[in-house]
Amino acid sequence: MSARRLFVWSAVLALFLDQLTKLLVQGAYMTGPPETWRGVRLLGEVLSITPVANPDGLFSWSYGPRFMYIVLPLFGIGLVIWFALRNRDRWSSAAYGLILGGAVGNLIDRVRLGWVIDFIDFRLPQFRFRWFTFNLADAFLVVGILLLLARGLFGRKSPAAATAEPDAPPAPDHETGLPRP
Known part of the structure; x- marks a missing residue:
């Protein structure tokens, strides 16, 4: 699968899973006014489904005026698409797709509800x-960013790039013996 297709499919899958889980939680646990919403424990006290209407951003950060909760994600979405379309690395493409799917998922909530589930x-x-x-x-955003950081820090270089001298002239063409452009 090409890097571009991987980007698109990871974004679509992330967005689909995000919206599906939010719709399921909203239908099962978010009926009535917020003070009546109840959650359920999945793994004792470690993991629970606890529905919350979050008016703030990622990690409950405040972005200032309410319009910034639409403007900043739109700007970020544009940047992610711009970087992803210039990228040829499959790992990075998957990471950009996760980031895009997560950003669009939360933006849909903001436009539809005025807050994020x-x-x-x-x-x-x-x-x-x-x-x-x-x-x-949120999880897809964080995992995508961590994948990009890991790829930048620990990504493999191609064997040719690893052995080539940085300032070496291009290798001559085997047929003509002249340097390659």
Whole structure:
């Protein structure tokens, strides 16, 4: 599969899974006013579905005026598409797709509801640790960014690039013996 197709399919899959889980949570746990919403424990006190209407951004960060919650994601989506279309690396393409799917998923919530549906509640009670309540879009954004960072830090170089001298002239053409342009 080409890098571009991988980008598109990972974005579509991330967006589909995000919106599907939000619709399921909204239908099952978010009926009535917010004070009546109830969650369910999945793994004891470690993992729960706890529906929350999040008016803020990723990790509950505030972006300032409400219009910025539409403008900033649109700008980010444009940047992700721009970088992804210039990219030929499959790992990076998948990462850009996850980021795009997550960003579009949360943007759909903002436009449709005015806030984002968060519902994954992760805790480690023995360490008195509780992570921000999040959704699959947030997870896809973070995983995509981590993949890009890992690829940038630890990505393999091609064998030719690893052995070539940085300032070496191009190798001569085997037929003519002249340097290649």
